[in-house]
Amino acid sequence: MNTELLGQLLINGIVVGALYGVVAMSFVLIYKASQVVNFAQGEFLLIGAWTCWWLLTKWQLPFIWGFGFTLVFMTLFGLLLQVVVLRPMIGEPIISVIMVTIGLSIFFQALMKWMFGVFAQPFPPIFETGQVDVLGLRIQTVYVMSLGISVVIMAVFAWFFKFSRMGLAMRATAFNQQVAQSLGISVRTVFALSWAISAVVSSVAGVVVAVVNGVSSALSFYGIKVFPAVILGGLDSVVGAVLGGLIVGLLENFAHFLDAEYLNWGNMYQVAPFYVLIVILMIKPYGLFGTKDIERV
Amino acid sequence: MSVTTDAGARPSERPAQGAAKPPLLSVNNIEVVYNDVILVLRGLSLQVPEGEIVALLGANGAGKSTTLKAISGLLKTEDGEVTRGEVVFAGERIDGTDPDRIVRKGIFQVMEGRRIIADMTCLENLRLGAFTRRDAGVKQDIEMVYEYFPRLKERTGLAGYLSGGEQQMLAIGRALMARPRLILMDEPSMGLSPLLVKEVFGIIRQINRDLGVTILLVEQNARMALQAASYGYIMESGKVVLDGTASELEGNEDVKEFYLGGGDERRSFRNLKSFKRRKRWL
Ligand SMILES: Nc1ncnc2c1ncn2[C@@H]1O[C@H](COP(=O)(O)OP(=O)(O)OP(=O)(O)O)[C@@H](O)[C@H]1O
Ligand SMILES: [Mg+2]
Numbered sequence: 001m002n003t004e005l006l007g008q009l010l011i012n013g014i015v016v017g018a019l020y021g022v023v024a025m026s027f028v029l030i031y032k033a034s035q036v037v038n039f040a041q042g043e044f045l046l047i048g049a050w051t052c053w054w055l056l057t058k059w060q061l062p063f064i065w066g067f068g069f070t071l072v073f074m075t076l077f078g079l080l081l082q083v084v085v086l087r088p089m090i091g092e093p094i095i096s097v098i099m100v101t102i103g104l105s106i107f108f109q110a111l112m113k114w115m116f117g118v119f120a121q122p123f124p125p126i127f128e129t130g131q132v133d134v135l136g137l138r139i140q141t142v143y144v145m146s147l148g149i150s151v152v153i154m155a156v157f158a159w160f161f162k163f164s165r166m167g168l169a170m171r172a173t174a175f176n177q178q179v180a181q182s183l184g185i186s187v188r189t190v191f192a193l194s195w196a197i198s199a200v201v202s203s204v205a206g207v208v209v210a211v212v213n214g215v216s217s218a219l220s221f222y223g224i225k226v227f228p229a230v231i232l233g234g235l236d237s238v239v240g241a242v243l244g245g246l247i248v249g250l251l252e253n254f255a256h257f258l259d260a261e262y263l264n265w266g267n268m269y270q271v272a273p274f275y276v277l278i279v280i281l282m283i284k285p286y287g288l289f290g291t292k293d294i295e296r297v
Numbered sequence: 298m299s300v301t302t303d304a305g306a307r308p309s310e311r312p313a314q315g316a317a318k319p320p321l322l323s324v325n326n327i328e329v330v331y332n333d334v335i336l337v338l339r340g341l342s343l344q345v346p347e348g349e350i351v352a353l354l355g356a357n358g359a360g361k362s363t364t365l366k367a368i369s370g371l372l373k374t375e376d377g378e379v380t381r382g383e384v385v386f387a388g389e390r391i392d393g394t395d396p397d398r399i400v401r402k403g404i405f406q407v408m409e410g411r412r413i414i415a416d417m418t419c420l421e422n423l424r425l426g427a428f429t430r431r432d433a434g435v436k437q438d439i440e441m442v443y444e445y446f447p448r449l450k451e452r453t454g455l456a457g458y459l460s461g462g463e464q465q466m467l468a469i470g471r472a473l474m475a476r477p478r479l480i481l482m483d484e485p486s487m488g489l490s491p492l493l494v495k496e497v498f499g500i501i502r503q504i505n506r507d508l509g510v511t512i513l514l515v516e517q518n519a520r521m522a523l524q525a526a527s528y529g530y531i532m533e534s535g536k537v538v539l540d541g542t543a544s545e546l547e548g549n550e551d552v553k554e555f556y557l558g559g560g561d562e563r564r565s566f567r568n569l570k571s572f573k574r575r576k577r578w579l
Contacts, residue, residue: 168417168425175414178374182408184400184429184475 002261007137009253015143017249018150022205023222024229024241025157026198032174032236033194035094036086039101041202042223043108048074048203049210049219050116056124063126067207071200078199082192090191109220120216146208153201154242161238170194174236228273232280248273319388320344321511322368322404322479327382327392329360329367329535331375337363339535340382345479350505350512352526352543354519354556360535361515362409365481368513369406370396386479401429403478409487409515411468415457419449422456422467426474435474442470445500462493469497473504479511486518494518498525519556523547531556 027041055066089097127141160167173180173190229248233240255272322345329338337360345351355361366372367379384392427435443450446466472480486494498521516522523543531539546552
């Protein structure tokens, strides 16, 4: 057995899985706060990455500035998207809202192609050293950065929802909008905020992936990968989303290993998570961490 | 849309109740409609003077909860609307205002059925009660709530697993955290054992006395409510049919017959005849 390949794929799985986890978390955030299934989640990564790329290459900004402006832009973008497009949809049937997010996804993909072309673009290098040694394994520096950023985002999320005033308000809104309003919470503000946070967090993931692989429309696939991750974890669980993301990342790479070493079927990498998803849903229809409501009358 | 019609008199033109000071809350001849068609309140008026406990009594379906929601603005979340008349709080018209704004103005509703947030802890529920506040006194107020309800401090698990009585205490504690001027309390005794009802009412009186919070109390348990309140309104089919000081109402033959009954057992409301409204405000 090729242990070096296995080790490499394991690291890959964790790094990519953590990113899936971050994107899944921001997807769940929107779903929990406003019950909208956002099919345009992947486009947040895409738009964020292109914006940052554009600032770094066309404007020659240092990475920190380019990244900072991208975050500001994406916050406003998420806010505006909610206020202009999604707010008027409140109260419409779920299927109409889903159609709108699918429409947004298609629209933004086309827009990005029109603005930046159809070819993948490399990101300007950020680190001077390409690889570092961690516990005897040679790992790409960008991988370490990627994992570090994912972990920081997750920690901030955990803090935000457990301790901050607005985080509690968002959980209250997810629990019951009428109750939230009776406490003085403006659910409109919560909806807008959830889109803003979701967009900005996804765009961070987008930039990280772009730094590793370059910017291309492939980034929006992360929006599709979110589905096995969140359904595995349970649609309404942020912790579940993170673990679901990790599981999907590891599964992909493990399937890739099996395929490369033994099976030679090709593209197992792509489909394995979906097979596992089907099996898990048959056993646990609420996902691994999804909850039925506490009922007590 | 809420327009003042000829039927809605201005607050200043109404005979003042007791002292000349205008009441903290004044509901003037309101009409409430759900889903644009279901007329539930038909010209309801009531006044709540500052610092008092006022009881609002009536049979099931009379429109008590609807009245509270019309005041707190939560009507909007159920597709209801004040189509006539006005709600004036501290000299300001508030009908048509969003519920979250009304909380900021100082009115907090403890909804029927407690409605605590089941998947959060007691402490998180309390902190959310103070959502509209930015001052530094929140920590201190949490301790104050624990003094009123010592058993909440011991419960560290999710609020959804609290007993019914504990949930009611949490709901009241959460209201205190907002430091409101007026608390609208919808059936705090619902589903509680007689002993707990006593305890909860004791605390309601204590809160009113210690903190000076004004309370509009909706109850099925008329006996307990009239003991705590200084003034009471009895409503039926969307209107006030009788009102008076708590002791007047307790002494009233009709009230005795239909609401106070004998012992704790309540009579059936089915054969409740319509009261003639004896005193008119408008
Ligand atoms: N959201 C709503 N949509 C339509 N009709 C409603 C709604 N809420 C209440 N109603 C109707 O309004 C009337 C009064 O209801 P309300 O809840 O105010 O009564 P209540 O006096 O609080 O009764 P209870 O003692 O049972 O709580 C009822 O006939 C009810 O069916
Ligand atoms: Mg009611």
